[in-house]
Amino acid sequence: MSVSISDVRADLVFAHEQAWSALSHPGTWWSGAQRRELAITAILAVNEVEPSPPWVAASTVADKKLQILFASSAAHDVVYRIARHAATLTKDWYQRTTQEIDPLAFIELCGIVCTVATVVAFRRALDLDPPELAPATPGEPSRIKPDNVVAATLNWVPVIAPADENAAVVQAFTAVPETNRVIWAMADAQYIPDKEMVDPHWTRGTLSRVQMELVATRVSQQRECFY
Amino acid sequence: MLSWSGTEQGLEVDLKNVRNASGGVDVSFARELVDFATAATEFDLAALTVARNKLMKLAGLAATVDVAAVIANFEMMTRLADSTGARMQTEVVADRLAVATAMGVDDVVSRR
Numbered sequence: 001m002s003v004s005i006s007d008v009r010a011d012l013v014f015a016h017e018q019a020w021s022a023l024s025h026p027g028t029w030w031s032g033a034q035r036r037e038l039a040i041t042a043i044l045a046v047n048e049v050e051p052s053p054p055w056v057a058a059s060t061v062a063d064k065k066l067q068i069l070f071a072s073s074a075a076h077d078v079v080y081r082i083a084r085h086a087a088t089l090t091k092d093w094y095q096r097t098t099q100e101i102d103p104l105a106f107i108e109l110c111g112i113v114c115t116v117a118t119v120v121a122f123r124r125a126l127d128l129d130p131p132e133l134a135p136a137t138p139g140e141p142s143r144i145k146p147d148n149v150v151a152a153t154l155n156w157v158p159v160i161a162p163a164d165e166n167a168a169v170v171q172a173f174t175a176v177p178e179t180n181r182v183i184w185a186m187a188d189a190q191y192i193p194d195k196e197m198v199d200p201h202w203t204r205g206t207l208s209r210v211q212m213e214l215v216a217t218r219v220s221q222q223r224e225c226f227y
Numbered sequence: 228m229l230s231w232s233g234t235e236q237g238l239e240v241d242l243k244n245v246r247n248a249s250g251g252v253d254v255s256f257a258r259e260l261v262d263f264a265t266a267a268t269e270f271d272l273a274a275l276t277v278a279r280n281k282l283m284k285l286a287g288l289a290a291t292v293d294v295a296a297v298i299a300n301f302e303m304m305t306r307l308a309d310s311t312g313a314r315m316q317t318e319v320v321a322d323r324l325a326v327a328t329a330m331g332v333d334d335v336v337s338r339r
Contacts, residue, residue, distance in 0.1 A: 001280050008292055049270050086309035094312060110310040114303045122299035125267040126292065127276065156312030168313035169304060183307065190300035206290040210254050212297050218264040219301035227308035227315065 003126040015189040016122070016131075019115045019182045024134040028144060028176050029105035032136035034071040035112055039133060041066055041076045042116035045083035054085035074100045075109060082113045087224040094156040104145060104175055107157050111179030118186055142178075149175045169227065191216070256286050260294060267298045 005013065023039040026032045044064065045051065052061050058080035059066055059073035066076055078097055081089070098106055123130050148161040154168035158175050165171075173180035188194060191212065196202040200209050207215075220227075259282040266275040283291045307313070 001283050003283075003288065003292065007288055012296055082306055082310045086306045089309050089312075091312055107311070110307065113310070114307050117306050118299045118303035121267065121302035122295050125263070125275070125279070125295035125298050127279070154314055154316065164316075168311070168315065169308050172307055172311035172313055183303065186303065187300055190296040190303075204293060206287075206293045207297070208254065211256070211260060211294075214254065214257060215260050215264045215294055215297045216301045218261050219268055219298050220305055222265065222268040223302070223305040223309075225305035225308055227305075227313045 003128060005128060008126075009189070012189040015186045016119050019186055020119055020131050021134060022178075022182055023112060023115060025137045026139040026141050027108050028178055029102065029108045029141050030075075030112075031070065031141055032139060033069075034075070035108075036133055036136045037067050037070050038075060038079045038109065038112050039116050041079045042083040042113045043120060043130070045080045046117055046120050048084070051084045052080070054081060054088040072100075078106070078109050079113055082110060083117060087226075091156055103158055104149070107173055107176045108179050110157075111173060111176065111183055114183055115186070118190065122190075146175060146177065256282065259285055263291075263294055264298055267295070268302070 022035075024032050024036045027035050030038070041058070044066070045058070052058050052064070057073070057077040058064055059068060059076050066080075068076055074097075078101065081093075094106075101109070120130055122128075146160055149158045150161045150163050152159045152163040152168075152171060154164050155172050157172060159171040160174040160177075163171065173183055184194065192202060192209075202209055259278070263275075263278040263282045266278040269275075279291060282294065286294075
């Protein structure tokens with residue numbers, strides 16, 4: 001029994017294509033070449049059968065042969081760590097990291113990893129070939145910083161004001177609106193559209209809500225995610 | 228969310244069994260759903276193929292694709308939560324203490 005991409009809902013294919021293609025385009029804080037290169041590191045991290053341990057900087061491991069041409073080694077190390085060892089991250093690590101990488105640029109790195117992790121996981125689960133990354137689109141990042149970025153209590157990262165009125169995962173990427181939009185477009189297509197979240201009976205006609213939550217719970221448990 | 232959605236639908240959900248990957252939920256294909264989610268988050272491709280084929284046979288192609296989408300979503304959301312230091316409000320944590328204990332979250336690496 002095999003699955004082909006034509007068996008996948010069109011809205012889901014579209015959300016993945018949009019997010020994957022954005023990996024090679026200039027973002028808010030990183031250029032297209034940087035984003036693409038960092039995505040390659042994230043792909044390596046999620047696919048490695050024997051990853052580096054969390055305390056080893058991936059860029060220092062010679063046989064990984066990371067392509068580090070456009071983004072800094074620090075950015076590659078952050079991407080590798082989030083992609084492969086997210087549960088081991090601490091506030092102290094975040095604070096040290098954001099002494100080198102601006103907090104908003106850090107959020108965009110998280111978004112790159114989230115995109116790679118979700119698309120690769122979907123393809124792997126269904127034994128579909130992973131998509132190719134498009135060549136990098138030239139151009140500078142927009143560097144548009146929203147006016148109302150504030151510190152949050154429920155996240156390490158800054159968010160758009162007012163802070164802490166929504167769940168921590170909902171506000172986490174708001175300070176980088178384009179990253180936030182891409183990630184939640186995928187969540188709507190993969191899981192439950194935001195406006196349906198409060199309805200325990202909502203279904204696409206394939207899975208019941210409780211079946212979806214059972215799967216969600218098991219994955220979160222496998223990834224040792226406290227949240 | 229699992230506990231809440233189960234209660235709302237009048238279904239029995241035993242979180243300790245979910246924790247032990249033994250199904251434990253009074254819903255269709257619980258065992259196969261847990262097996263597929265488990266295999267998809269590990270590196271044993273043979274086990275993944277078996278789990279996917281078993282689910283596809285029982286639940287159908289469209290449902291299996293949607294399960295893969297939920298798996299993918301939580302590969303994303305767990306990284307989003309852990310990388311941004313997401314935490315729940317104190318009162319929410321207190322409300323969910325029993326559920327959290329049943330799921331064994333006190334033991335997970337990312338506890339903070």
